[in-house]
Amino acid sequence: MLAACKTDKFKSAVLTVSFAVPLEKETASGYSLLTNLLPLSTGSYPTMQAFSVILDELYALGLDAFVQRRGELLLVKLEIGTIADSYAFDGERVLYRATELLGDAIFNPHFENGEFPQAKVENEKLCLIEEIASLAENKPAYAMLRARQIMCKNEPFAVDAAGDIELVGRLDGKELLKYYREIIENAPVFITYAGEADFEYVEECVNAHLNFAPRKNSLPDSVMHEKSGEILRLREYMEMEQSVLILGFNSIMPDSAKKRAVLTVFDEIFGGSPASKLFMNVREKEGLCYYCSSYPAGRKNIIFVSCGLEPGNEDYAIKAIYRELNAMKNGEFDDSDLANAKNSIQRSLLSTENSLNSINGYILGQLLSEDSATIEESVKLVSSVTRAEVIALAREITPELEYILSAEVCDE
Amino acid sequence: MNSFILKENQTIKEKYFHTQLENGFRITVVPKKLSASYAMVCCGFGGADLEYEKNGERFTLPAGTAHFLEHKMFESEDGSDAFLEFDTYGGNANAYTSFESTCYYFSCTENFFENLNVLLKSVSSAHFTDASVEKEKSIIAREITMYEDIPTSRVARNLCKALYHSHPIVNAVSGSIESISEITKEILFRAYNDFYTPQNLSLCVVGDIDPEQIKLYAEKYFGNRAGSRPKTIYPAEPSTVKEKNITINASLPNELYCIGIKCKPEIEQTLESHRRATAMRLAISLLFGRASDFYCRNYESGIITERFYAGYTSSRQSAYIIISGSGSEYERIMNAAIAEIEHRKHSFFTEEQVLREKKAAYSVSLTLYDSGEDIVSAMAEAAQLDYDEFDCIEMLRDITADEIKQALNSIDTEKNAISIIKKGKDL
CATH class of the missing domain: 3.30.830.10 (Metalloenzyme, LuxS/M16 peptidase-like)
Structure with a gap:
C-alpha cells in the first residue's frame, strides 16, 4: 500500500517501508535484530564500507532501519532519506537510485549459503544487547518502561520493541531467516513518501524496486487494558542523583477520532504543555521538579505522568499530582484554558505539514487506521470538544500505579 | 523595503x-x-x-x-x-x-x-x-x-x-x-x-x-x-591537557568513554576560522565516518558499535576533537584512532573520497532549511557573526583537499585525554 505526499517545502525527501507484525515478547527480539542487520550491506554491496560509500555518493542522508511500537503492533521500518532531485548537482534522479538501494537492502540482503552471515549476526547481537541495556542510562525512559511492564504485566503492550537481552542472545542466522521471510512474504506492508516528487514518479520508483508479493493488509484492533481497581505501589532502587516518579492511570480507550480529540484536549490542560496544571503548579508553584508531564499511551486506555524529584519528595509530589487530577474532575479550569488548549493542539496539527517526518508519520497513520480523520477533520473535532466532555473524561481516570525509581536505597 | x-x-x-x-x-x-x-x-x-x-x-x-x-x-x-x-x-x-x-x-x-x-x-x-x-x-x-x-x-x-x-x-x-x-x-x-x-x-x-x-x-x-x-575575559589556558585520564565508576550496563584531542583554539569567530573548522570536520568524517576504513574495520571486528561517534567542537577560545562510544575497548580505540590520524598525515585520502565527503556534508547542511526551528536558531545565532549560513554552504563547494589536509596535519595527537565511566560502585 503506497501513500505519497507531494510538498515543495523541503529540500530533502523521505521514503519509508513499514511492515506491521504483532508485538510479542517471543518475536520482538528477532525483528529488532533484523533491523540492525538489513541496513548494513546488501547482496550488491556486501561490505559495510561499499554500501556506506554508495549511499554517500547518492547524497543519501542515511538508510535507517528500526522498530516502533504502535499499540499492540510492532512496526519494522526501513527508511531512506535523500536530497530532493532538484538539488542534486548533476541532475541525477536521486529518488530512483535511492529506492533501488532501499529495495536492494530489503529484497537482496547479503547472504552466505542462503543465510545471514554468522559473524555479522553475532556482531549485531552484541550491538543490540548493548543498545537494550543502555536504556538504563536514560533514567526517565527506563522508569517509563518499568512502569509499563508492571502495569501491563502479561499484556503485549508491556513488550519492549527493542527486544529482550536473553532472547537476543539465543538468536542465530537460521532463526533470523524466519523473521526475514515473514516480512518479505506475509506481513502487511505500507510504503510512504514525503517530498517534492509527483505521485507518478514515486509510483514508478516503487514499482521498479519495491515490488512486494500481494498480501492481506488487515490489522488487529487495539486491546483494552484491564482495569485493576486498586493502586499498586512499587519502589525500585537505582544509583542516581534524583528519583523518577511514574504514575499510571486507567483512562478511556481512544478508539475513535472524537475520543482522541477529547483525550488530547484533556492532556493539554492537565499535563501536556508548559501552560498545563502539572507544569504551572507542580513545577512552577511548588518548585518540586524540573519536569512533570503527562503522556497518554498511544492507542491505549492508559495515561502516565512522569516527574524527576529530589529523593524524599515523592509522596508529596504524588499528592500534588492527584490534586491536579481532582481539579480536572471538578472542572476547575477556565473557558480560556479550554480555548488555549484547543488552539495549541490545532496549531500542532496544522504544523504537521512543516516537517517531513511528521508528514510521513501522519500518512502512515492514515494507512494503518480505518477511523483516522484528515488534519482538517481533526482540527474541527478538537474545536467541537466541550468542557463537559473533558470533565467526563477526567472522571473516567483512575490511578493504578505509583512507581518510584528511587535514588535512595529502600526497604521494600 | x-x-x-x-x-x-x-x-x-x-x-x-x-x-x-x-x-x-x-x-x-x-x-x-x-x-x-x-x-x-x-x-x-x-x-x-x-x-x-x-x-x-x-x-x-x-x-x-x-x-x-x-x-x-x-x-x-x-x-x-x-x-x-x-x-x-x-x-x-x-x-x-x-x-x-x-x-x-x-x-x-x-x-x-x-x-x-x-x-x-x-x-x-x-x-x-x-x-x-x-x-x-x-x-x-x-x-x-x-x-x-x-x-x-x-x-x-x-x-x-x-x-x-x-x-x-x-x-x-x-x-x-x-x-x-x-x-x-x-x-x-x-x-x-x-x-x-x-x-x-x-x-x-x-x-x-x-x-x-x-x-x-x-x-x-x-x-x-x-x-x-x-x-x-578568558583565563589563560595552557595548550597542554590538564589530566590524561578521568575515570569514574558507576552502576551502568555498559562502560562509556570519551577520547579528546585538544586543538589550537580560534580567538575570533570569523569566516576564515569557520572555514578552518569546516576543513577539520571534513577531516574527522574522512577519518572516522561511517564510510571510513577505520569505522568499518573496527565495527566489523566488534571493537566499536553503533554508538561510536567522532566530531569536532570549536567554540570561543576552545577547540577539541571528540571520539566517544561504549564498551571496554577504549584504550585500543584510542591507540587505533591516534595511529589512524598519524597514518593519514602521510597517506592522505583520494580526491574521490574528499569529493564524496563534501557531497555528504552538503546533503546534511541542506536539511537545515527543512525545519523552521532549525533555520530560526541557525540564523539568530549567526546574526552575531560576520558570516552566514549561505557562506557556509558555498564554502562546502570550494573548500579544497589541501585545506582538509592542513587541518589534519595540525592535529597534535600528543594532546590527548580520555574520560571513562567504568562499571561498578562509584568511589
Whole structure:
C-alpha cells in the first residue's frame, strides 16, 4: 500500500517501508535484530564500507532501519532519506537510485549459503544487547518502561520493541531467516513518501524496486487494558542523583477520532504543555521538579505522568499530582484554558505539514487506521470538544500505579 | 523595503532580509510560506561568560548565571508567567542556553504579532524578586541532577575537565548546585543590564511576514537602548591537557568513554576560522565516518558499535576533537584512532573520497532549511557573526583537499585525554 505526499517545502525527501507484525515478547527480539542487520550491506554491496560509500555518493542522508511500537503492533521500518532531485548537482534522479538501494537492502540482503552471515549476526547481537541495556542510562525512559511492564504485566503492550537481552542472545542466522521471510512474504506492508516528487514518479520508483508479493493488509484492533481497581505501589532502587516518579492511570480507550480529540484536549490542560496544571503548579508553584508531564499511551486506555524529584519528595509530589487530577474532575479550569488548549493542539496539527517526518508519520497513520480523520477533520473535532466532555473524561481516570525509581536505597 | 538588505543563494534557492537598528540590534527575516511562523531572540551571553570587563571594571559571575537568567526571563512584573500569555495567543514558546548564547523563541500558526509582542516584552525587561530567585534554585537544582543522571553527558563533561585547565567549559552551562546557590537577584540584574544590550542581541523571524513590521516591533522594545557587549575575559589556558585520564565508576550496563584531542583554539569567530573548522570536520568524517576504513574495520571486528561517534567542537577560545562510544575497548580505540590520524598525515585520502565527503556534508547542511526551528536558531545565532549560513554552504563547494589536509596535519595527537565511566560502585 503506497501513500505519497507531494510538498515543495523541503529540500530533502523521505521514503519509508513499514511492515506491521504483532508485538510479542517471543518475536520482538528477532525483528529488532533484523533491523540492525538489513541496513548494513546488501547482496550488491556486501561490505559495510561499499554500501556506506554508495549511499554517500547518492547524497543519501542515511538508510535507517528500526522498530516502533504502535499499540499492540510492532512496526519494522526501513527508511531512506535523500536530497530532493532538484538539488542534486548533476541532475541525477536521486529518488530512483535511492529506492533501488532501499529495495536492494530489503529484497537482496547479503547472504552466505542462503543465510545471514554468522559473524555479522553475532556482531549485531552484541550491538543490540548493548543498545537494550543502555536504556538504563536514560533514567526517565527506563522508569517509563518499568512502569509499563508492571502495569501491563502479561499484556503485549508491556513488550519492549527493542527486544529482550536473553532472547537476543539465543538468536542465530537460521532463526533470523524466519523473521526475514515473514516480512518479505506475509506481513502487511505500507510504503510512504514525503517530498517534492509527483505521485507518478514515486509510483514508478516503487514499482521498479519495491515490488512486494500481494498480501492481506488487515490489522488487529487495539486491546483494552484491564482495569485493576486498586493502586499498586512499587519502589525500585537505582544509583542516581534524583528519583523518577511514574504514575499510571486507567483512562478511556481512544478508539475513535472524537475520543482522541477529547483525550488530547484533556492532556493539554492537565499535563501536556508548559501552560498545563502539572507544569504551572507542580513545577512552577511548588518548585518540586524540573519536569512533570503527562503522556497518554498511544492507542491505549492508559495515561502516565512522569516527574524527576529530589529523593524524599515523592509522596508529596504524588499528592500534588492527584490534586491536579481532582481539579480536572471538578472542572476547575477556565473557558480560556479550554480555548488555549484547543488552539495549541490545532496549531500542532496544522504544523504537521512543516516537517517531513511528521508528514510521513501522519500518512502512515492514515494507512494503518480505518477511523483516522484528515488534519482538517481533526482540527474541527478538537474545536467541537466541550468542557463537559473533558470533565467526563477526567472522571473516567483512575490511578493504578505509583512507581518510584528511587535514588535512595529502600526497604521494600 | 529600503532599510533591509536582501541576500540570496541560488544553489539552495533561499533568501533572507537583514538589517540593524541604529543601536546595533540585528534583525533577520527569512521569508517562508509555512503553516507556522517562528521567531527567536538570541543574546550573546552564555555559560562561558563568567568573567568580564565593563568600563574598565572587572566582574565575575557564578557558573550558571546565563542559564539562570533564561529561566527567569519569562516571568512578568506581576509574577505571572509569559508561557501563559503565549498560550493565550496559541504560541508555543521555549528557551535554551549554550556556552555562547541564550535564545528565546516561539512558533505559532496565528496571532504572530501578539506572540512577538510577548517575546520582545519578556526579553526586553527583567523582573526578579528574592523569593522567586530562591524558588527557581530548587527547579534548576533538579535540572542539574537530571543531567548528572545522564551518563553520556557526565562522561563528556569530564572530558572537558581533563582537556582544559581553566576555560569556562569545564563547568556545565547550568552551573552546579553550589555555584547557583550564590546567585542573587542583584547578580541577575547586573548580568542582564551588562549583556542584554542591543549590540549583543538579535531577532530572527521565519515566515511569510513583512520585515518592516518586525522592525517596528523591535524598535518599540529595543530602539531606545544603547550599549555594546562587555568583553568576556578568558583565563589563560595552557595548550597542554590538564589530566590524561578521568575515570569514574558507576552502576551502568555498559562502560562509556570519551577520547579528546585538544586543538589550537580560534580567538575570533570569523569566516576564515569557520572555514578552518569546516576543513577539520571534513577531516574527522574522512577519518572516522561511517564510510571510513577505520569505522568499518573496527565495527566489523566488534571493537566499536553503533554508538561510536567522532566530531569536532570549536567554540570561543576552545577547540577539541571528540571520539566517544561504549564498551571496554577504549584504550585500543584510542591507540587505533591516534595511529589512524598519524597514518593519514602521510597517506592522505583520494580526491574521490574528499569529493564524496563534501557531497555528504552538503546533503546534511541542506536539511537545515527543512525545519523552521532549525533555520530560526541557525540564523539568530549567526546574526552575531560576520558570516552566514549561505557562506557556509558555498564554502562546502570550494573548500579544497589541501585545506582538509592542513587541518589534519595540525592535529597534535600528543594532546590527548580520555574520560571513562567504568562499571561498578562509584568511589
